[in-house]
Amino acid sequence: MIIELLTPQSYHEWDDYIANTNKASLYHLSCWKEVIERSFRHNTYYLMARNVNKKINGVLPLVRLKSRLFGDYMVSIPFFNYGGPCGDDAEIEKELINTAINTGKADGVGHIEFRDVQHRENNLQCKTEKVCLILDLPETPDELWGSFSSKLKSQIKRPLKEEGMTVEFGGIDKLNNFYGVFSKNMRDLGTPVYGKNFFENIFKSYPEHTKICTIKLKEVPVASGFLIGFKKRLEIPWASSLKEYNKLSPNMLLYWSVLKFAIENGYKQFDFGRSSIESGTYRFKEQWGAKPIQLYWYYWLSNGGKLPKLNPHNPKYQTAINIWKRLPLSVTKIIGPRIVKNLP
Structure with missing residues (x-):
């Protein structure tokens, strides 16, 4: 098995795989790579595994978000509810996760979030507050x-x-x-x-x-x-x-x-x-x-610390939220996209 990055030449093959597996979500399709790149200018890492016959047998879409305000991290995938690895079997999915973690280590990110819908036996921390x-x-x-x-x-x-x-x-x-x-x-x-x-x-x-x-x-x-x-x-x-x-x-x-x-x-x-x-x-x-x-959001943490809390329920954002409610609508349409592009 080899794991490589998706290129435009393989978009059709990737999407054929997604269309023919019952594990994939809407957001595993390759079109979201272009949507995110064009809309937010984020770097993407769409990992695909191939078997000995060079057929795709697993995928994992990954997006890097980097800002001074919210840090440097990866999500599979941000802005939507679903992501994580999708493969023919658990071993392929495990290798895709490991490759994502190695990519994160090489790039020096603080954490990686995998938005999954299945329980996995691994060493990653997991949030289960959402369904x-x-x-x-x-x-x-x-x-x-x-x-x-x-x-x-x-x-x-x-x-x-x-x-x-x-x-x-x-x-x-x-x-x-x-x-x-x-x-x-x-x-x-x-x-x-x-x-x-x-x-x-x-x-x-x-x-x-x-x-x-x-x-x-x-x-x-x-x-x-x-x-x-x-x-x-x-x-x-x-x-x-x-x-x-x-x-x-x-x-x-x-x-x-x-x-x-x-x-x-x-x-x-x-x-x-x-x-x-x-x-x-x-x-x-x-x-x-x-x-x-049940949603299972798994986390690899570079320093083994606490789970990230990049959400409006975090008390440290309450003052900013209250100020935002009082801003003119025209101002929020200009400033908002520059902020939310770095929130998963």
Whole structure:
């Protein structure tokens, strides 16, 4: 077995391997390498293993993030929920991890994070605070509707009673609808926002299975979600609503609309994304019938120290978060992308 770096000549071969294994996630596809490089200018290390017949039998995508503010480290892969090694067997995956660690040592990074969905017997430290919530979809929207509680049905019907409330699906031509809602919501949460070019690059690299759903009130976008499909699963990695319209529950109509869309377009599962167990977002997703899938985030630490805490729950970031909430939206759209590019 040899392990080498992915080159443009092998993109098609890499993606064929991903398409024909049930271990891979959407984010193992080679297109995310270009999305990340173009959007954030990060160095990427896409490792692929080959057997004696020179056929790919394992992959591991890896991205290096380096900044004065947050340090120098690698993630497989940042900005999304899934990554880590994907190979024909555990031994191949172990060798891919070891190669990633050797690469990290050679480059002098502080740590490497592997975003995995399976438990592994290794010497790496592991975080298990997060889960992803997955809903198995029935054959028809009516079947799904019938599984909901009376309370949930009532919440979905509420925005439908509002005059001028509409649902709109589209592609890159609807990106402004999504980004307007998303950027304002991120500012209100105290979180730096991705630049719009990140989402443009996703559409350019993965256009056929990327959609936007927007809820409008009298032509004003009030809630919107970014949808990406892979095989038989539809995912909503980003969704937002404007807090001033929360009393009308546009978010409930958004999720019901995308679930109907998923069923009507042949998807068998819907991925609500990750949450901390028993958090508010966890309970929101659970009410739709979604079930938790454990996430295992493994860490190699160069100095054997404490696990990194690069997240908004870290107390040392609270002052910055509170200041960010008060900044003009236009300022956050300029500064935010420069900060968030180095947050995984």
